[in-house]
Amino acid sequence: MEDPYEILGVKRDASTEEIRSAYRKLAKLHHPDLNPGKKEAEDRFKAVSAAYDLLSDPEKRGRFDRGEIDASGQERPPERQFYRDFGEGPGGQKYRAGAHFDQEDLSSIFEQAFRQRGGPGAGGHRSFNMRGADxxxxxxxxxxxxxxxxxxxxxxxxxxxxxxxxxxxxxxxxxxxxxxxxMPGYGDGEAxxxxxxxxxEPHAFFERDGNNVRLILPVTLKEAVLGAKVEVPTVKGPVHLTIPPNSTSGTKLRLKGRGIRGADQYVELKVALPTEEEIELETFLKNWEPKHPFDPRKHMRGR
Structure with a gap:
């Protein structure tokens, strides 16, 4: 079975965030919804999900790194423990690799393994119950x-x-x-x-700020100067907003209760000029002299 670290393409000392990031990337790449009818992608998605299930759980990851469970999460035979328990035979002879165990020997070994994992005592039927993996x-x-x-x-x-x-x-x-x-449990273990x-996913024009929602709303020069009532999108559907006369870019207006969970939506105005040539507007501005001249860049001088 393929190593879960290799499946996700991370090092054995990878952090939890690195493992999560690798999983997200691979899950999106091989997800069945994005690869309809492709058995290879489906199999790879299953492998990626199983690897992440093991490595995202600190306890499972630790047990895998120590060799206590395999890549599928199954228990490995506790060979070292059996070696200690059966390390010396009659006359002090050491256990040798390839030594023969008959059926009674094997039954005895597995009975002992289940007792050490919390199974019932000797005799009678033994069952192994374990909760299924998340x-x-x-x-x-x-x-x-x-x-x-x-x-x-x-x-x-x-x-x-x-x-x-x-x-x-x-x-x-x-x-x-x-x-x-x-995942289903083992024996009587729950799933x-x-x-x-x-x-x-990000939105084209909504931004979240806590439970408040922010929106930049383009308005025409005429709407900004004279004021107007315009339709504004919100997460709960469109509403009408009154723009005060003489508004400028950066003016912020509040729509109470139109955010998330009863919070507010804040609308920032942005004056948008026409993209096509407007001869009348150009002529008017050339001949226009404001009664109250002002310098919008005054605060920037000398900085």
């Missing part, structure tokens, strides 16, 4: 879905679908835990959980 996934959601909440469907490596409720206000890096949706790390 499964780690990544899910990208839009800015608006993260802001207002939504339900999204996640395609698992085995092709199954998992419905995920996105609570309003979720941020990139947050992890959703779905109890019992991870593990599904841990879904959220990545919020």
């Amino acid at each position: 499964a780690h996934y990544g899910l990208s959601v839009s800015f608006l879905d993260a802001a207002s909440g939504a339900k999204r469907r996640l395609t698992l490596p085995d092709g199954q679908m998992l419905d995920v409720n996105i609570p309003a206000g979720l941020q990139s890096g947050q992890v959703l835990r779905l109890a019992g949706k991870g 593990g959980d599904a841990l879904i790390e959220i990545t919020v």
Whole structure:
């Protein structure tokens, strides 16, 4: 089985963040949704997910590094312990590689192994129960879905679908835990959980500031000078905003309660000039003399 460090392309002393970053990159590259019908990509995605499941868990990673479990998370035979227990035979003879054990010898060894892992005492039926491993996934959601909440469907490596409720206000890096949706347990052990790390996609014009939302709104010269009522997008749908007369670029207006979780949206005005030639405007400005002249760059002089 391939080494999980090699699967993710990281060194054995890689930090948790380096492992997470490598997983995100590979998961996006090989995700079945982005590679429909490609069995090789699906298999690689499964391998990447399994490697991340092992290396992202400090306890599992430590046990793997110590050789206690293999790359699939399965227990390795505790050879060193058996060597100590059966190291000397009759007459002080040492254990030799390739020594023969008959069926009774093997049964005795495995019985002892289960007793040491917390199984019942000698005699009777023995069962090995263990909780299933947590499964780690990544899910990208839009800015608006993260802001207002939504339900999204996640395609698992085995092709199954998992419905995920996105609570309003979720941020990139947050992890959703779905109890019992991870790997199946062993014996009577319960299933593990599904841990879904959220990545919020950037928006074309919304920016998040805590739970507040910020937006730069282009306005015409006429709207800025004379004032106007214009439509403004918000995470909860468009609203009308009154622009005061004589507004300038940088003027900030507040839309109360139009942010995330009842916070506000702040609108910063940006005066936009027409891209086409406006002869009348040019003629007016050439002949116009303001009654209250001012220097907008006065504060910059002498700096």
